[in-house]
Amino acid sequence: MAQADYAALKKGGFMRQKQKGYFSLRLQVVGGNLTAENIKKISEVAEKYGHGYVHLTSRQGVEIPFINFDDIEEVKAELAKGGCKPGVCGPRVRTVTACQGEGVCPSGNIDTLKIATELDMRYFGRELPHKFKFGVTGCQNNCLKAEENDLGVKGALDVAWVEEKCIHCGVCEKACRTGALSSQDGKIILDEAKCNYCGRCVKSCPTDAWEGESAYQVSFGGLFGNTINKGDAFLPLIKSEEQLYRVTDAAIQFFADHAKPGERFKFTIDRIGWDEFKKAMEEAYNG
Numbered sequence: 001m002a003q004a005d006y007a008a009l010k011k012g013g014f015m016r017q018k019q020k021g022y023f024s025l026r027l028q029v030v031g032g033n034l035t036a037e038n039i040k041k042i043s044e045v046a047e048k049y050g051h052g053y054v055h056l057t058s059r060q061g062v063e064i065p066f067i068n069f070d071d072i073e074e075v076k077a078e079l080a081k082g083g084c085k086p087g088v089c090g091p092r093v094r095t096v097t098a099c100q101g102e103g104v105c106p107s108g109n110i111d112t113l114k115i116a117t118e119l120d121m122r123y124f125g126r127e128l129p130h131k132f133k134f135g136v137t138g139c140q141n142n143c144l145k146a147e148e149n150d151l152g153v154k155g156a157l158d159v160a161w162v163e164e165k166c167i168h169c170g171v172c173e174k175a176c177r178t179g180a181l182s183s184q185d186g187k188i189i190l191d192e193a194k195c196n197y198c199g200r201c202v203k204s205c206p207t208d209a210w211e212g213e214s215a216y217q218v219s220f221g222g223l224f225g226n227t228i229n230k231g232d233a234f235l236p237l238i239k240s241e242e243q244l245y246r247v248t249d250a251a252i253q254f255f256a257d258h259a260k261p262g263e264r265f266k267f268t269i270d271r272i273g274w275d276e277f278k279k280a281m282e283e284a285y286n287g
Contacts, residue, residue, distance in 0.1 A: 013086035031098030031116035041082020101138035108138035110155035129259035157199030157212030221266035250284035
């Protein structure tokens with residue numbers, strides 16, 4: 001067997017196993033989506049080069065264990081025939097996770113796959129002082145647990161009441177889980193301090209008396225490993241994709257500029273100072 005460059009292999013998604021000479025191959029998956037063609041080819045490779053099974057990771061990834069070192073180049077070539085690419089490990093941007101969002105889920109407020117795909121195109125595999133994780137979730141149900149990620153994106157609706165369409169049926173008030181809606185003098189009052197932008201008022205209204213525009217809530221500094229920390233969402237609603245990517249660009253650049261090797265994003269922010277970090281994010285938010 002040729003000499004293994006374990007750092008290069010890890011960068012290319014091949015993780016050394018406890019069994020000498022074997023690797024578990026992590027594949028690139030964006031937003032939890034694989035095509036039927038991808039799945040067929042992964043199955044073929046697992047049968048021919050592995051032990052006939054795959055492992056589904058906690059972050060929507062697919063790993064093929066028991067790849068022999070001598071088969072690595074052949075495995076990569078075979079997978080490419082089915083549109084599959086190796087993933088990454090180590091100190092770089094990892095798999096971007098996402099729920100199904102508005103494309104499938106009735107609760108979804110944003111096109112999660114579109115956002116995850118753009119984040120993947122912009123950042124996947126980027127070299128950084130430590131690993132960096134993005135998670136995209138479609139609504140306040142938070143199936144993808146956005147705040148567990150270094151940077152989480154949560155779908156929201158920026159809502160507005162259309163008085164002339166309202167029949168005062170009370171459905172929206174009952175649907176609101178935060179008590180943000182009340183009736184006063186024939187009007188529906190929205191308490192913005194209580195509103196979590198879930199969009200249940202829009203989705204429940206029988207007369208379209210609530211309108212909502214897709215928006216984004218972004219959290220920073222989440223961790224769910226040796227240290228657990230809920231990411232902080234301090235920015236106002238982000239109302240365009242352009243604005244969203246200004247913020248994500250600025251956040252990942254802040255990490256690249258300030259982090260020490262082996263330091264996660266949350267600890268970089270703690271060390272540099274949240275005031276300085278918030279100032280940088282607010283500047284990006286405001287353009």
